[in-house]
Amino acid sequence: MEIKFDKKYLEELFELGKTSDKKYRFQPQIVQKYRKTVDILESVAVVEELFRYNSLRYEVLHGDKKGLESVRVNDQYRIEFKTTKVVSETVVTICNIVELSNHYK
Numbered sequence: 001m002e003i004k005f006d007k008k009y010l011e012e013l014f015e016l017g018k019t020s021d022k023k024y025r026f027q028p029q030i031v032q033k034y035r036k037t038v039d040i041l042e043s044v045a046v047v048e049e050l051f052r053y054n055s056l057r058y059e060v061l062h063g064d065k066k067g068l069e070s071v072r073v074n075d076q077y078r079i080e081f082k083t084t085k086v087v088s089e090t091v092v093t094i095c096n097i098v099e100l101s102n103h104y105k
Helices: 010-015 028-043 047-051
Strands: 001-004 070-071 077-086 089-099
Touching: 001 010, 001 047, 010 028, 010 089, 028 070, 028 077, 028 089
Parallel strands: 001 089
Antiparallel strands: 070 077, 077 089
């Protein structure tokens, strides 16, 4: 799948391992898992293949987050993204990295 980033800090975090915006600082082990998770998203051909990775706990979100899907980075963080079909390729747009302790607020 092709990966696009909705926000600049998400792309920087993936490509550089850090962000220029001090608001978005994460522990090194979180950044490493984030990058690994995005690599997995990029490597699969179709979204259904994410079910093979039990640790990602792929899910389609409901309620006010309808239209988004998510995978877990670890027990504390998840990546929210949306998928679109462009010709024969699926494009994943990473929208957010959410700390689970705050995602119900």
